Amino acid sequence: MxxxxxxxxxxxxxxxxxxxxxxxxxxxxxxxxxxxxxxxxPQKPADFYSFEVKDAKGKMVSLEKYRGKASLVVNVASNSEQTETAYMSLQELHKELGTSHFNVLAFPCGQFGDTETGTSSYIEAFAKSTYGVTFPFFAKIKIMGSEVEPAFKFLTDSVQKVPKWNFWKFLVNPDGKVVRFWRTDEPMENIRREVAALVREIIVKKRMEL
Incomplete structure (x- = not known):
């Protein structure tokens, strides 16, 4: 060549x-x-119950145990002006509708002033001893900023709203989808009415499947 x-x-x-x-x-x-x-x-969780979170003692737990039920997820605080009224009304709702088909799920948050300054275990103990609550408590979380709790971010992304204060409430259906949310000052009677309606739907559906 x-x-x-x-x-x-x-x-x-x-x-x-x-x-x-x-x-x-x-x-x-x-x-x-x-x-x-x-x-x-890693696959992005498709619904709220697909997440794992820390409980008040710092142990990782799966929210899968609540699948099939309605859940009212609340960002709670121990020293807010709404604390007493909110905890008492949430406990009444939790007790009224029972845990077979419904749970209040409390996520303490300390991002609104000095309304939640204690540790997760202290927050849970305080709520139980002071207000007699029996619903589940999880670890104190952040719901804003770069360290936002992924499970709670799922809720806020679903409704395109981020809480402006304590005791916002997110209603999650049995499939882990957010169906409603309420701000702090929403009358509990309005919330109770819609939660009860969802619980009735769950009960009727289960009876039909028998």
Whole structure:
């Protein structure tokens, strides 16, 4: 083989072949890596009950145990002007509708002034001893900013609203979807009416499945 000008050059056939093989192997490995990372990539939870959160004692727990029930998720606080009224009305609702089909789920938050300054275990103990609440408490969380609790972010993203104060309430249906939310000053009677209606739907559906 001759180059331009008539000078002979060494054949590059073997080098080209080796380069082709190397390039093919590189592309193949790259494709396998992409497929592997795609399959191993953590799947974003599809609903509220798919999340894991910390309980008041710091232990990771799955919200899956509440699937099939209605849940009223509330960002609570111990030293808010609404604390006493809210805890008493939430406990009454929790007791009235029972835990077979419904639960109040309390998530303390300390991002609204000095309304929640204690540890998670203290917050739970205070609420139980002072107001006699029996509904589940979870670890103190953040619902705004870069350290937002993912489970609570799911709620706020679902309704495109972030709480402006303590005791916002999010109604989650048996499938883990948010169906309603209420601000702090919403009369509990209005909330009770809609929660009770959802609980009745759950009961009727279960009876029909028997």
């Amino acid at each position: 001759e180059a331009l000008g008539g000078y002979p050059v060494k054949s590059s056939g073997p080098q080209v072949k080796r380069l082709t093989v190397l390039l093919t192997m590189t592309v193949g490995v790259g494709c396998l890596f992409l497929l592997q990372t795609q399959f191993l990539k």
